[in-house]
Amino acid sequence: MITLNINQKNYEVDIDPDMPLLWVLRDVIGLVGTKYGCGVAQCGACVVHLNGEAVRSCVTKVKRADGQKVVTIEGLGLTNDHPLQKAWLEADVPQCGYCQSGQLMSAAVLLRENPNPTDQDIDDAMAGNICRCGTYLRIREAIHMAAEILRKGS
Numbered sequence: 001m002i003t004l005n006i007n008q009k010n011y012e013v014d015i016d017p018d019m020p021l022l023w024v025l026r027d028v029i030g031l032v033g034t035k036y037g038c039g040v041a042q043c044g045a046c047v048v049h050l051n052g053e054a055v056r057s058c059v060t061k062v063k064r065a066d067g068q069k070v071v072t073i074e075g076l077g078l079t080n081d082h083p084l085q086k087a088w089l090e091a092d093v094p095q096c097g098y099c100q101s102g103q104l105m106s107a108a109v110l111l112r113e114n115p116n117p118t119d120q121d122i123d124d125a126m127a128g129n130i131c132r133c134g135t136y137l138r139i140r141e142a143i144h145m146a147a148e149i150l151r152k153g154s
Contacts, residue, residue: 002066006031007075017063021055022046024062025072033073033101037130044129047102048072054109073101076108084108087145095133103129107143115147 004011006029013028025031025048034057037045041056048057049071050064077085084104094100103126110117110125117125122140131139 002062004029004062004065004070005068006070007072007078013062015062017061017066019062020058021048021050021060021062021065021070022057024065025057025070031072031074035098035101037099037102042128042130043099044102044106045099047105047129049105049109052109052112054106071105073104076104082108083146083149084111084142087142087149091138091142091145093135093138093142095131095135099129099131099133103131103139107139107146110143111147111150115150117143117147 002013002015002017004013006025011029013024015024015028022034022036025034034048035045036058037043039058041059044056046056046058047054050060051068076082084107088094088100088104106126106129110122114121119140122143126139
């Protein structure tokens with residue numbers, strides 16, 4: 001039995017401890033906001049937070065999350081009010097939307113660690129997240145907007 005704290009809610013699941021966290025989130029728990037992209041930790045669509053660290057859930061075994069805190073896109077802003085979510089919409093970032101959860105989760109860690117990132121900081125932190133639609137400039141703009149919102153305390 002594995003105990004998970006996902007988005008501040010506890011779950012006990014009786015599954016293979018080597019199952020990827022992504023499949024537990026999507027297929028066992030039913031949280032489908034985290035996406036499957038490549039399965040080999042190369043695209044970033046599956047990024048979630050594990051004790052505040054951005055991890056690729058497609059290659060993270062669920063046993064690593066046993067007893068730990070997991071945050072998915074559903075837990076980033078429970079009412080879609082996180083500054084990144086607001087900025088994402090304001091900057092018109094989403095196109096197909098497939099990569100968005102991973103992009104947002106990676107950006108959230110960046111802003112927690114660096115509340116005033118430069119363009120280069122953003123590019124470096126987000127380099128492992130692929131956007132098939134190529135909205136990288138809008139992603140950068142939205143991260144700057146969210147950083148400003150966070151600095152103002154709004």
